[in-house]
Amino acid sequence: MQNKELKKTSSSGGLIEIKDLTYTYNPKSPFETRALDKVSLTIERGDFFGIIGQTGSGKSTLISHINALTRVQLKGKVNDCATVNVCGIDLTAKKPDLKRLREKVGMVFQYPEYQLFADTVREDVAFGPKNLGIGDAETDERVREAIRLVGLNYTEISERSPFELSGGQKRRVAIAGVIAMRPEVLILDEPTAGLDPEGKRELLALFKDIQLTTCPTIVMVSHNMDEVAECCNKVAVLGGGKVLGVFAPSELFSKRELIRSLGLELPVAVELASYLAEHGIPVRPECLTEEELLGELLSAYGGGR
Amino acid sequence: MKDVVFGQIYPVNSPVHRADARAKFIIMILYIVTVIFASSFMQMAVIALLLLTVILMSRIPPLKVLSALKAIIVLAIATFIFTVLLNKGEGAENESLYLEFGPFCICGTGLLTGAFIICRIVLLIVGPTMVTLTTTPVDMADAIEFLLAPLKLIKVPVHAFGMIMSIALRMIPTLFEETQRVMNAQKARGACFDHGNVFKRIGALVPVLIPLFISALKRSADLSDAMESRCYNGGKGKTRMKVLKFRVSDILSMLFSALLLFFILVCVYNWWNWGWVAFMQMGTV
Numbered sequence: 001m002q003n004k005e006l007k008k009t010s011s012s013g014g015l016i017e018i019k020d021l022t023y024t025y026n027p028k029s030p031f032e033t034r035a036l037d038k039v040s041l042t043i044e045r046g047d048f049f050g051i052i053g054q055t056g057s058g059k060s061t062l063i064s065h066i067n068a069l070t071r072v073q074l075k076g077k078v079n080d081c082a083t084v085n086v087c088g089i090d091l092t093a094k095k096p097d098l099k100r101l102r103e104k105v106g107m108v109f110q111y112p113e114y115q116l117f118a119d120t121v122r123e124d125v126a127f128g129p130k131n132l133g134i135g136d137a138e139t140d141e142r143v144r145e146a147i148r149l150v151g152l153n154y155t156e157i158s159e160r161s162p163f164e165l166s167g168g169q170k171r172r173v174a175i176a177g178v179i180a181m182r183p184e185v186l187i188l189d190e191p192t193a194g195l196d197p198e199g200k201r202e203l204l205a206l207f208k209d210i211q212l213t214t215c216p217t218i219v220m221v222s223h224n225m226d227e228v229a230e231c232c233n234k235v236a237v238l239g240g241g242k243v244l245g246v247f248a249p250s251e252l253f254s255k256r257e258l259i260r261s262l263g264l265e266l267p268v269a270v271e272l273a274s275y276l277a278e279h280g281i282p283v284r285p286e287c288l289t290e291e292e293l294l295g296e297l298l299s300a301y302g303g304g305r
Numbered sequence: 306m307k308d309v310v311f312g313q314i315y316p317v318n319s320p321v322h323r324a325d326a327r328a329k330f331i332i333m334i335l336y337i338v339t340v341i342f343a344s345s346f347m348q349m350a351v352i353a354l355l356l357l358t359v360i361l362m363s364r365i366p367p368l369k370v371l372s373a374l375k376a377i378i379v380l381a382i383a384t385f386i387f388t389v390l391l392n393k394g395e396g397a398e399n400e401s402l403y404l405e406f407g408p409f410c411i412c413g414t415g416l417l418t419g420a421f422i423i424c425r426i427v428l429l430i431v432g433p434t435m436v437t438l439t440t441t442p443v444d445m446a447d448a449i450e451f452l453l454a455p456l457k458l459i460k461v462p463v464h465a466f467g468m469i470m471s472i473a474l475r476m477i478p479t480l481f482e483e484t485q486r487v488m489n490a491q492k493a494r495g496a497c498f499d500h501g502n503v504f505k506r507i508g509a510l511v512p513v514l515i516p517l518f519i520s521a522l523k524r525s526a527d528l529s530d531a532m533e534s535r536c537y538n539g540g541k542g543k544t545r546m547k548v549l550k551f552r553v554s555d556i557l558s559m560l561f562s563a564l565l566l567f568f569i570l571v572c573v574y575n576w577w578n579w580g581w582v583a584f585m586q587m588g589t590v
Contacts, residue, residue, distance in 0.1 A: 102494075114486075114520055115491060115512075
């Protein structure tokens with residue numbers, strides 16, 4: 001215990017500080033699998049932090065630790081030296097203040113539209129704030145703000161049933177339900193899965209907007225490298241329950257071998273840029289996003305205009 | 306996942322696991338009849354010994370098997386207490402009476418009967434547990450469908466039952482996962498499932514149950530579409546992907562179980578007045 005106290009004071013400034021975290025599913029049974037193996041990560045305030053890796057690499061287990069939906073395993077000795085500190089709350093404690101934690105950390109699950117339940121959109125979005133014990137007036141204000149932030153029209157939609165909305169709208173309502181809690185950290189688990197390209201783009205723009213206005217720190221798990229290149233300023237690569245490295249996107253996508261070995265694809269813009277560069281078109285091969293590539297092409301060929 | 310009642314199988318490779326599910330079911334039924342007929346501690350001991358052999362053969366840790374008893378421990382203890390208290394013995398002179406108060410008493414016969422009933426309950430639970438621990442749910446459903454086949458004669462839709470059972474068993478882990486997911490999603494929104502009185506807790510489940518029902522209905526609609534698009538028509542002429550096959554060992558073990566039942570019946574009724582039966586009747590209750 002004393003040891004733990006010492007570490008707590010010495011842990012340095014990151015908003016989310018994870019060190020030597022290990023997690024085993026079904027310990028001591030034939031199904032035993034180690035999902036996390038001495039994972040260490042620091043996420044700073046203001047990061048748009050990407051987490052990538054193959055299915056089964058431990059991404060989901062890792063992010064559910066941040067929200068204490070998966071508790072740090074204290075049985076056995078594996079986590080004796082572990083630190084999990086989120087927004088100043090020590091999650092290796094026996095009874096961390098979960099209510100305060102969930103106020104600070106919002107989590108959008110994969111296919112969040114499956115969590116909708118209430119009769120009206122307004123009630124559904126208000127579920128989170130109400131659970132936090134926030135008064136009616138402020139809840140109402142937060143609901144309006146959240147619905148506006150996700151790009152929906154409050155007067156049009158607030159009294160409708162969430163189940164009669166379109167898929168994309170449902171997802172926005174579900175995200176509004178999390179934003180209405182005004183978290184400091186927003187965790188997104190494959191937020192664009194199953195949306196059409198247009199919907200994906202809109203949603204990503206939305207997250208960038210949210211980062212600027214209400215929630216400065218965002219952690220996003222994704223399989224889509226275009227998204228990661230587009231949004232994130234840091235990317236952690238997970239493989240076999242270990243952190244294989246934390247990179248800036250430009251650095252990450254220059255490591256082709258690593259990306260390939262994870263069974264992932266490079267962002268389209270990167271592929272295209274390097275293909276063009278190889279064939280003598282004057283663009284930098286390390287362009288990451290569509291916009292950058294477009295800018296390069298315009299400056300190379302559009303000079304006359 | 307470990308809390309799911311049905312997916313109990315303990316996946317190791319052993320002769321017991323490999324045995325045909327129908328054989329296991331038939332053996333289980335014979336076994337239950339045998340245990341119920343057994344009337345002396347000596348007979349119980351024989352059955353227990355054979356059961357122990359099966360447990361050892363299955364390579365399942367015996368403690369894991371015994372943990373099935375946790376569920377019925379209250380029932381067993383209550384049964385024991387009432388049997389002991391309410392059993393007055395046969396009023397024989399050599400009855401050892403330990404305590405008497407009002408309509409209750411504690412006497413030798415009562416204690417013996419109580420102990421015997423506990424043995425019977427333990428054997429009745431552990432035996433069938435061995436079936437669920439060594440058989441996949443799908444095999445079990447197939448076996449039940451096979452055993453109900455005679456009901457087809459009186460126009461019971463046995464195949465439909467079997468299909469329903471297989472689908473239900475298949476969906477239990479899925480629904481369980483789904484529940485977990487929705488619960489987590491609502492917990493992340495600050496919902497609390499373990500606080501407050503009963504009504505509050507039931508109320509707290511609404512945000513879980515509604516999404517769960519919606520997705521279950523959607524799943525079943527999808528599944529029926531998928532079955533229909535593959536021309537499922539309710540079992541007429543349907544062949545099996547995994548054909549259950551009785552092997553020599555299965556037949557031998559079923560015969561052995563039948564033999565055990567016969568042996569115990571002989572021990573109980575002693576139709577031919579054989580002398581050695583007295584030995585097997587030691588500790589008759």
